[in-house]
Amino acid sequence: MSNETETPKEHPMAADDNFGFHHREGLPTGEHYKLSPEEEAARKKRNIALAWSLLGFMAIVFVVTVVRIGQNSAGAL
Amino acid sequence: MNQSTNDSVHRAEGGAVSTASPRDYFDLLKPRVMTLVVFTAFAGLIAAPVDVDPLLAFISIAALAVGAGAAGALNMAYDADIDATMKRTQKRPVPRGAVSVSDAYGMGVVASILSVLVMALAANYLAAGLLAFSIFFYAVIYTMILKRSTPQNIVIGGAAGAFPPMIGWVVATGEISLDAVILFMIIFLWTPPHSWALALYKSGDYAAAGVPMMPVAKGAKSTRLQILLYSIVMVVFAGAPVLTGLGGVVYGVTALGGGALFMLLAWRIFRSRAGEAGSAEEADLYAVRAGDKAARDLFAYSIGYLAVLFAALIAEHAFGAYIVVPGVSA
Numbered sequence: 001m002s003n004e005t006e007t008p009k010e011h012p013m014a015a016d017d018n019f020g021f022h023h024r025e026g027l028p029t030g031e032h033y034k035l036s037p038e039e040e041a042a043r044k045k046r047n048i049a050l051a052w053s054l055l056g057f058m059a060i061v062f063v064v065t066v067v068r069i070g071q072n073s074a075g076a077l
Numbered sequence: 078m079n080q081s082t083n084d085s086v087h088r089a090e091g092g093a094v095s096t097a098s099p100r101d102y103f104d105l106l107k108p109r110v111m112t113l114v115v116f117t118a119f120a121g122l123i124a125a126p127v128d129v130d131p132l133l134a135f136i137s138i139a140a141l142a143v144g145a146g147a148a149g150a151l152n153m154a155y156d157a158d159i160d161a162t163m164k165r166t167q168k169r170p171v172p173r174g175a176v177s178v179s180d181a182y183g184m185g186v187v188a189s190i191l192s193v194l195v196m197a198l199a200a201n202y203l204a205a206g207l208l209a210f211s212i213f214f215y216a217v218i219y220t221m222i223l224k225r226s227t228p229q230n231i232v233i234g235g236a237a238g239a240f241p242p243m244i245g246w247v248v249a250t251g252e253i254s255l256d257a258v259i260l261f262m263i264i265f266l267w268t269p270p271h272s273w274a275l276a277l278y279k280s281g282d283y284a285a286a287g288v289p290m291m292p293v294a295k296g297a298k299s300t301r302l303q304i305l306l307y308s309i310v311m312v313v314f315a316g317a318p319v320l321t322g323l324g325g326v327v328y329g330v331t332a333l334g335g336g337a338l339f340m341l342l343a344w345r346i347f348r349s350r351a352g353e354a355g356s357a358e359e360a361d362l363y364a365v366r367a368g369d370k371a372a373r374d375l376f377a378y379s380i381g382y383l384a385v386l387f388a389a390l391i392a393e394h395a396f397g398a399y400i401v402v403p404g405v406s407a
Contacts, residue, residue, distance in 0.1 A: 033094075035094055038096050039094040039095075039096055042094075042095065042096040042097060042098060043094065043095075045098055045099055046095075046097065046098070046099055046102075048099075049099035049102070057191060057195075060136055060139075060195055060199075061195075061198065063132060063136065064133065064136060064195070064198045064199045065198075067130055067132055067133055068198075071130070
């Protein structure tokens with residue numbers, strides 16, 4: 001069965017457009033997109049900024065909750 | 078691709094992953110506009126006759142700032158095509174290619190929702206509703222409908238920028254009173270002469286982008302007349318806080334002096350041939366051709382005028398500078 005050893009023909013754009021997944025079946029092709037150093041550095045900065053933003057949002061919700069509970073407790077007394 | 082089959086690595090041409098920095102995303106929020114939004118909202122909050130928990134007040138103003146920024150991000154996403162043709166806006170993150178249109182939309186929508194949510198938690202539902210409406214008004218009514226269709230775009234759309242002091246007031250009081258409406262109206266009436274002064278010396282930019290700003294649609298002469306008329310109405314109306322007792326002597330003197338200079342500059346524009354020298358080619362906001370200096374002067378001054386007017390209110394209500402105007406009940 002010589003057909004089994006042949007490399008299956010890929011769509012010419014499959015490698016570029018599907019980020020390591022077969023363009024039709026959606027299965028991994030074993031290929032990976034490697035980030036350039038600039039892309040990696042930029043992504044890291046964005047991730048850190050996003051993490052701080054989420055942390056800030058959590059802190060805001062926490063602070064508002066605490067202040068509101070304090071106000072309501074004072075009002076109940 | 079041989080490279081990809083050999084080492085299981087490939088790189089999409091031109092890069093498939095963004096190299097945008099957090100700064101690019103921050104710029105989507107129009108930080109300079111945010112500064113004025115925060116300042117006027119703070120003035121509304123301070124001038125209101127109700128004390129608010131300082132922490133909740135701070136968080137509410139921050140939510141308002143983010144909401145205004147979110148509206149700016151949505152504006153930049155939708156206007157990417159015209160921003161790319163206008164020299165003044167070509168360096169914005171989307172036309173520059175730093176941030177994609179879909180990312181700008183995504184950030185705008187997420188920031189809008191979170192800002193309204195935080196406003197509802199920290200202040201009240203009315204303030205949150207007004208914030209949501211102002212974002213909708215700016216992003217949809219102004220940006221998507223009015224801006225490209227009528228020379229009255231900034232007259233009606235100016236309402237979006239007039240909401241911050243009213244929202245600040247509502248954060249404190251939980252209701253819309255006459256004074257809140259007066260603060261809204263001052264910015265609403267201030268917007269046309271401010272925006273048209275800029276449009277007079279950047280009309281080429283707007284014409285190239287197909288935006289029917291007043292000088293493009295009706296000509297420079299008509300625009301100069303309308304700047305003068307709106308300036309008269311705005312300067313007179315800026316005295317209204319004195320009549321209701323919202324503004325004291327400091328505010329009254331500021332409104333009088335500042336308004337007189339505003340009128341002088343508006344008169345200079347009316348008497349000039351501003352807008353007829355051709356548009357300034359430079360990208361710089363204040364770059365201007367010789368005949369258009371009067372327009373540039375009013376544009377620059379109008380920002381300071383509004384800031385000083387609201388600073389007077391802050392000084393009176395936050396720093397004890399309030400002196401009742403004789404004959405007016407505070």
